[in-house]
Amino acid sequence: MKQLIQSFKTGETILEDVPAPGISRGCVLIQTTRSLVSLGTERMLVEFGKANLIQKARQQPDKVKQVLDKVKTEGLMPTLEAVFNKLGQPLPLGYCNVGKVIAVGEEVHDFKIGDRVASNGQHAEFVCVPQNLVAAIPDNVSDEEAAFTVIGSIGLQGIRLCNPTLGETVVVVGLGLIGLMTAGLLAANGCRVIGVDLDAKKIALAREKGIIGINPREGTDVVKAVMDLTGGIGTDGVIITASAKTDDIISQAAQMSRKRGRIVLVGVIGLNISRAEFYEKELTFQVSCSYGPGRYDENYEQRGQDYPLPFVRWTEKRNFEAILQAISARKLDVASLITERVPLAEYQKIYGDIGHSNAIASILVYPEQATAERVVQVIPGASFKGSKGVFGIVGAGNFTKMTMLPALEKVGANIKYIASAGGVTGTALAKKHKIAYSTTDYQELLRDADTDVVLITTRHNAHAGMVTKALQAGKHVFVEKPLALNREELERIVAAYNGSVTLTVGFNRRFSPHVQKVKQLVGNTPMNIIATMNAGAIPANVWVHDMKVGGGRIIGEACHFIDLITYLTGSKVKAVCMNAMGTNPAENTDNASILLQYENGSTGVINYFSNGSKTYAKERIEVYSQERTAVIDNYRVTEGYGFKGFTKLKTGIDKGHKAQFGLLTERIKNGGAALIPFDEIINTTLASFAAIDSLKQGGWVAVAPIGATAKTRSEKAEERPLAVV
Template identity: 40%
Template sequence: EIFSPGDRVACGGAGYATHSEFVSIPKNLACKIPPNVDFESASFATIGSIALQGVRQANPRLGEYVAVIGLGLIGLITVQLLKANGCFVAGVDIRPDNFELAKSFGCGLVSDGNPNSIQNLLAFTDGLGFDAVIITASTQSNEPTELALKIVRKKGRIVVVGSVGMNLPRSPFYEKELEYTIACSYGPGRYDKFYEEYGIDYPYPYVRWTENRNMRAFLDLIADNKINLTRLITHRFSIENAVEAYKLLTEGKENFIGILLTYGEKSKPIQRVVPSGIRAARKGRKRIGFIGAGNFAQFYLLPVLKNLDVELHTVSTATSANAISVARHFGFQYATTDSLSIIHNPEIDFVFIASRHDTHYQYVLESIKAQKPVFVEKPLVLNYSQLKSIEEEYAKNPVPLMVGYNRRFSPAFVFLKEKVSQRKQPLAIHYRVNAGFIPPDHWIQNPQIGGGRIIGEVCHFVDTLMFLTDSLPVSVFAETISHTLEQTPTNDTLAITIKFQDGSLGVIEYFSNGSSQMGKEYCEIFWENQSAILNNFESVSIYYKNRVTEKKFDGKKGHKEEMSATISNFENGESPIDFFGIKFVSLTTFAIIESLQTGRKILLNEFEKMLNEKIEGGE
């Protein structure tokens, strides 16, 4: 383990390293604080790493002349880093407020950068020009860059750390053959979710200085007394007076460099569930606890639940601000960030789960153990081991369970189901999905988090075919398109053939490489000299003998009807879809992946037997 309880740590990352009493930080955004470094100094780890990455991009050598344009917080840290590297440093700023401080940190020359001072800057380098210029200013003006071009030597280096104007003239770059680089925050790994969120480090021999290793290096420099941060702290505010600190930042009525927020020494118990200010509804209505309220839930599920005869009791999201906002918007009485408290709250009757895919299994399992009727957005689980655990727990506590397979509730598919309900022969179904492109680094494509699009999305269409046939799958065969060397294989453009117990045959074509101008879903059904076409939930055409009839629909995919059916069934102690149907949807998606990997047709009974043997064997 990298960390142990009681370790002192410094951390970074927008949305992670917040001014909260408790924070949850991915491992690559946190590092241990050396024993002789205090918390105040360690709080500069992220800012210092930004300065350090700028210095690394400049690649200064011992004895070189380097100019730093912008003597604010990052600029003054940059000066110290360059001196520690054995460079001769000049500092430039349009305001003289920090000149004396810059000189005390080792600047051999400070300048306001006006045209009359350029000769002094060049004289500092014996008229040869600076080997490198690091711009740490923040302005929309092009002046810092123009100044850098005048004072840098031929074949010199310019590195931009701050945000400055970049209307760059070509001539100086051409005449001096300059290198111009923009430093990316605090180093390699920044903005890479696989590095920052998933904790996948870059190999040490190939990427020596990642953002985490930059943070650690900066803390080590503090520990070795190479960096003085105490003199950079100009103001301290208690967390209770944080507004005053931000006023100082925005109003700029006095000079500041480093502003610290301080906290009390004693921790207070966290209030994990807070009232939203919404009064309780009338008695007798079932109380809903809702876990996860992202865009999908707020657009499709919560507006429907709000208008049903239920009481929205508590909502849980990852952040308190969002939880309170959602609670007030949709009328929940309470908001929380503790999702498990919803499941174990005796006042809550039904649990609804719309959180990230990798959390579904735990919340569903806990809900079944707590004997709470539970609705979960698809997918139910991400692997067979999780499915097996839920099946075993469900056998002990067969509570109402529903997975968000909404298409079977859409008016268009309900109409189609009625048309084929009197058949005496198997169906042949062709379901084409123009799914659209999702980048390979999107969370839904990650097998451990989103499950991939087969588990996370194709499950919808497997369930729809099961609904139309009233039958369970018995075999699966799948193929995906071939990938070129330039492509990252994601297995989300594929064709799937499913054979059902009643003899029906279904083909799902799930394509991610089509145009968004084309309708998303198109389903054809063939049976007993009849045919039907569902066109994107907007119409259903029936072909029989010499007649073609068409029925129009509103394009809705059944979310409203799904929520209504779920509440109605839960109130009666029932599930809208039987458990074996739910189980076989997940099992079929796992078989699709197995077929892609092996190139074989997968018989589901044999496949499940093999998976059970693996679990029993400890695999």
């Protein structure tokens, strides 16, 4: 299928061939008929892409600080590589989509095949959209009119926050597409509306709709004009839909407001607010979040968990429906806003000179004969060697892009497929790394007899199911950590594993030259190890914290260090005790200390903290054995104390990814033992589960093998004594 994408690196807008998405649980698959170009938002993206590195840095000073912190901890070259990889990531354009439902996912009850719907889908011939971001279109609303649904909801949410009443005066600053629709909705609500813009064409259009238009370029003082129009009282509310870097707009909004007036920001402006201007009038100021309640909430948007109507009357989906109802009742006129209608193939008529476009609303028209049957995209000019050792990748996220593919490329891995849910990122990576096929159906890899090994880097909750299916298909498997999120998933993997193929989990630290050196120095004698992870904070609403999706950071990330200590000690974990910061720590904590007791008498301590400084090294490993100490500092420097003939190893930061994928490639081609023994992988995974159980139970938990039931230390003590640790 065809899809519009934007390059952050060059600013180029491309109509790309990508695999059509499949249908997902809780979603509907839509064949697009029309989509609306949000000229303001998409103009900013294009201009940002065309800016040079210095200009990009000036526009995102917060990102510059992150880059500088990364340089301090990881070095210049790894940081530059990460930055350029990020800039090379394509961005799908568009969020105002209309089309026809052609497939309905599981757990979707409000839609059926053939329904006409509006959604926040992208500029693509086919889109897969979660049901809470889709609304049915009334019969008397055309597809072109319905294309205004999402962008109208942005203005509507600003109005809801402003909370105007019949007869109040509201000023709308910025009469672009959102501003004009906002003004129209306010007028339909019985408000007196004043519109402010620098464009004479937009002012004229607003006046045609009964809106009082003020153009500062005509010599009118905006504040004085509003005060005159309100008899010196000032406006009841100001909704700012403009996009400008100046602080003048927020200042003028305060000056033109009445005492205790309301100011709502929908657009993007400078926000150096004068306290005096707000204090004297006791003004309120609020930033509006996109389409309304539910926005950026994964439970609402991705999992379909609606907010109860009696408590949250207007969610983003209900805002979509309200806009469609207003258009249907002819309370909101959007047809007059359409400036141009352009076939998808001729998209450059819109994007070629978008920075100087005077259009208000541009509609993309899609071909009726498009088909979603093709799920495999052949990459022109790419090829794969048909010899043994063919790889297929499932997942095209940051780890695949920034870590795995560069490492595989350096070791000459033979990659035939890359699968991604949406198709855009997978196709972009396929072209960059000369991978022959991009697909949205990962089972293509399992059905292809050429594929020897499947590499899985999806979200954590998909790992176990994909691993099980790949093992059952007779494929070698590499899966990025964690292997599973719970014991039931792990049991299914163990049942599917028969030893005829290998299973590798991405525990790369054991392959770092620093860890290899320490292992060589200390041997297999009992030892004490302290591994400290300065993990950094991740916002609570990010999926990694969700126990059902990410497994939390202990299962999802701290498992790395359980494996590392297991490798260095040469033993398996026998019992685990975890303590977390806080008076009532939750199971998905990311500030915890984990104590590990090993079968050979070794002990391990994992300090997994998210509350440290980002300028401090992320990882530090200390190994104590036989009056000797080895310290690994962020896989850049290892120092030895008490070792004959060794004091220091210094490299660029090397966490072992290249060595891991090099060994994997060599073993797949030539045969040999698994990179990590299967029983160690299972033991490490069980130990991560035991850490969570320990936090819940408040004590030591024995690591029970598959088929057994985990027991607390007190229960084990009834069978045989255990030393108190």
